[in-house]
Amino acid sequence: MNYSTIKKTAVAASLVAALGFAETAQAQTPTVFGGRSQYRTWSIGLQGGITTPNALIGGNNAFGNKVGYFQNKVGEYYGITIRKQFSHSFGIEVEGNRGHIKTYNHDLSSATEGPFAARSAKTEVNWAGSLNGVFQLGTIDFLRRENAVNFYAKLGLGAMAYNPVQYANNDFTSVVFDNKGNWGDEILGDRDAVGDRNFRLTAYVPVGVGAKFKLSEVVALNLGYTMNFTDDALLYGPKGGSHTSKKDRFANVYGGLEFTLGSRDKENLTFTNPVATLYDELKDPSLRNEVEALKQRVSTLEGTVDQLGKDSDGDGVSDKFDKCPNTPAGTVVDGSGCPIKFPEPVVQKEATQNxxxxxxxxxxxxxxxxxxxxxxxxxxxxxxxxxxxxxxxxxxxxxxxxxxxxxxxxxxxxxxxxxxxxxxxxxxxxxxxxxxxxxxxxxxxxxxxxxxxxxxxxxxx
The missing domain is CATH 3.30.1330.60 (OmpA-like domain)
Structure with missing residues (x-):
């Protein structure tokens, strides 16, 4: 890999790490459902599928002097994944694959325009490994959490070892290019570089979407589609003209089974949804009774406060402490609510008279x-x-x-x-x-x- 590859690798790794740390920090914040310790968070998956040299975005891979020479041909692709779920919405996954990417030229007459007159190519992927951030996008039927379906997207960064072989026909029998055993520290596009490796190394970025179907508390069916953008123009072998330095890409469609690890007494965090947990709690009769009891206590307390503050005659002394209720409006009263009569001259009688x-x-x-x-x-x-x-x-x-x-x-x-x-x-x-x-x-x-x-x-x- 050259300096450009290393630079892109570092940038993409930083992006994935930042997303991971952000989601991890969010997962550590208290949420409506409990912490990760009460869930199963590790899983391992086995998958297999097919490859195609085209991706949904970017059109066909360039080959020769014209675009569109080489067309889709199915190649096998299989691998394994190991994932750690950090929250109900984010996990980090290590993915490894191997297989073949195949393509052929439907226009045999134009094959002579290519640098090796190749009419087909088959690329052997010895291994491809990537670190992916997996984002849960939503879940279906989450209120019951039975037969749930989770949609997800993934973005990662990886490296792969591959060897392209080009053929003069479309049945992959007449080899016109095979550099196996001669790959070395070549500069991108330098076909004269000589080495002793069987496979060429390059970096790639996988971007994909998929859906998981919960079959049981342990097993889920995993279906997905991934576009792989490589940092190399030799994925299908050398090509000439204006396409010499164009970066190649391929896609793979896969299906497989994912197995959740850990105690069966715990739920799978992948299929856990905070809204579902909250819904379940609201349906819990004991919790409902608790809420009703709390409402009753609050209502009683409010009534007591209202009673303590009630002042029917408006003299500023609550009824509970008013010893002289119903005093006329505007009457000046003392602390017990009784009228204050200001001193007047009084002729005091002798208390001891008679x-x-x-x-x-x-x-x-x-x-x-x-x-x-x-x-x-x-x-x-x-x-x-x-x-x-x-x-x-x-x-x-x-x-x-x-x-x-x-x-x-x-x-x-x-x-x-x-x-x-x-x-x-x-x-x-x-x-x-x-x-x-x-x-x-x-x-x-x-x-x-x-x-x-x-x-x-x-x-x-």
Whole structure:
């Protein structure tokens, strides 16, 4: 091979390597399906087919002084492949082949115009090896992954050893050119170069397409077509005229079987499709139940958040913490949602007027006696029993809520104190219990401190 061949080889090798590394890096990125370790990624294939001196692109190979002298004649071609799949869409393949490429001249009269008056040629390919990048283009029926068909394309770079033999007739019997045993370090087109090799070396670029039919979890039928572009003008032997330096090409059609290696418990990555995997997962009842449960939890959480944030009266305090619901719009409220009443001049009455005991205090919206009141009431009960005297109990409430509700609450508070005294041995007839609601406040209802003092029962003679 000359310098041009070496340069093209390096460029093509760089291209294949770059594509390989790019796909490998992509395969290492997490995808919807698991990593390569859960799949079978190695395979070996056996293939056989035929060759033709023409390719789909570029027309016929030039031979002699006119284009079209030599026509297709079928030659046998067979080989082996070893492939490593890096992702569902890309793999690297080593391919080796050998066989023959044949052609013949349909116009016998024009054969005399060639340099050796050759009417046919047969090229023996002793070996051809290439490194290919294989790109999966698509798959049919991937939702079930049964009887799947995968389409692919491949691009590679290789080297081959060959020997062309030219004949004076079309039955390959009368040899007019055979350089076997004399090939050497010849310069392309130099027919006088002498060596001792049986085969000439050249680089070539295989470009092909094909389809794989999944026959089982292990075996696939592989059908394909490859065009091989060589870096040599002597693939079919020497030719004259303007075609002396034109690079030759050939194509091969093949069929074969590919065997996936590895444990049968794992899927074949070649026929794995992320969309199919996602489809299968969506059909999985357990996963569906999990998704539904997650939806329910999210719905419950959203409901809780809505409930916590609900503010029916729009006072800025959520209903859950609003102690004074339904306040009028625009009302200034405190942290519990109750209206703030700004201090006004209040004539405070003497808390002890006509009273000889401190008022009994109560919690907000409650008529239950505090335990701290028991000692005062026990002392009062003893005094009433000893003196055989009477007492008046006046109940009050703070200004939260309606007046009617607070009136009843104040009566309940006075009766709670009366009941305690009765239980302590004081005759009920000597106890007068009254309720006055929000009336007669002893402190301002605009502050919580004042409202605490107004929740009381006063003890009077």
């Amino acid at each position: 009273a000889y005991y401190a008022p009994i205090q109560f919690e907000f919206d409650s008529s239950v006696l505090k335990t701290e009141s028991y000692s005062t009431l026990d002392k009062l009960a003893k005094e009433l029993r000893d003196a055989n005297s009477s007492v008046t109990l006046d109940g009050y409430a703070s200004a939260e809520g309606t007046e009617e509700y607070n009136l009843n609450l104040s009566k309940d508070r006075a009766n709670a104190v009366k009941q305690y005294l009765v239980n302590a041995g004081v005759a009920a007839s000597r106890i007068n219990a009254n309720g006055y609601g929000e009336a007669n406040p002893i402190a301002s209802n605009a502050t919580e401190e004042g409202r605490v003092q107004n929740r009381r029962v006063e003890i009077k003679k």
